[in-house]
Amino acid sequence: MNVAVLLLTAALVLLIAVLAAVGAGKLARLDGATYPTALTRAATAFTAVLILATAVVGAFAALLT
Template sequence: MCSPVSIFVSANPGAHRFRDLRPRQHPTAYREPAVAFAIVLLTTALVIVVALLAAAGAGKLARMDGATYPAALTHAATTFATVITLVATVTATLTALLS
């Protein structure tokens, strides 16, 4: 004869197997500062790349317009500083609004 088999399944069938693992699980709260730091680092890198591209474009346009190399470099530096300042202003405004 076969052993009796229950046809009823409990509401949470895996709970009895994983009950002893609950106290040993590590909290994930310690990962949040690292994720925030990574987001800040990647955003900063993206802003710098966009500012450098805008500066290169401004320098190239100034040079195509007939400006000398020092004048084109001045235009590029001004554009780079303007983009960085704009991003800092938008960040400060959003921080004030979202806090």
């Protein structure tokens, strides 16, 4: 596979993860959470998106081999 496509895909996944984390942190702050709690929720959302992306890639890799 082309290296540029792989890098672009990785950058897109990271962008989506960051946007999900920002959204989760902002929603937590709007709900009245403290800054440390909002940061924890944002980190959890970021990690969840990366784990989900890894699971999807693993499933596709299993289907393609």
